[in-house]
Amino acid sequence: MNEHTPLFAIAVAAELSGMHPQTLRQYDRLGLVSPTRTVGKSRRYSMRDIARLREIAALGAEGLNLEGIRRILQLEDETAALRARVKELESALADELLARPGRRVFAAGAQGEVITITPGTRVRRRNQLVLWSGHQERG
Template sequence: MDERSPLFAITVAAELAGMHPQTLRQYDRLGIVSPTRTPGKSRRYSMHDIVKLREVARLSGEGLNLEGIRRIIDLEDLVTALQARVRDLEATLADELLTRPGRRVFAAGQDGDVVTLRAGTRTPRNTQLVVWNPLRRR
């Protein structure tokens, strides 16, 4: 069991968050805090949802409207997801460096794409000369 396990019915969640159950229903309709649903379509809230509800109450108490709160919650969720993705990529990179050191080198190609190189090689240099004359008309 973790913080995202859906455990609490709406009445218990409302009590833990210090809100009325109808407020939780409204937040669910607006997409601010959306709990999981049972096969019978009843709402089940996790501890993570309860923390979000308390954050919504705090932001509301500071004078933010519900749309502003929804945007803040969405951005916080996005940051959390991106941080988890960065941690995964860092772990993958660390594993790759430990298991196969010096195997691959990556560089930026001329078009901005990623180019894979063998260790010890360089990307070919572009030696073209481009002349620009602002007074020249076509």
């Protein structure tokens, strides 16, 4: 079990979030919170859904309308996804640098992958960004 495990029926989720069940149904229709559905089509909310409902309530209490809340949640989700991708790329870069000490020239491919380039060669594809260190190791 983790924070994304669907555990709570709508009545329990409403109580935990301090909202009316009808409000949760409305937020589901608007796409603010998307609980998992059982085989019988009833909603099941996770702890992450409860936290999101509480965040929606806090933003609403600050005076934001539902469209503003939806946009903020969307931007927060995009930011989290981008941060995860940056960590993934940093890890790939670190692995590459460890596997090939002394090689500091690399490019980012069209899909975001890290491509090591032999020092002194030029990238032929125009959709790649080449990064390099100003320090060259001489041997």
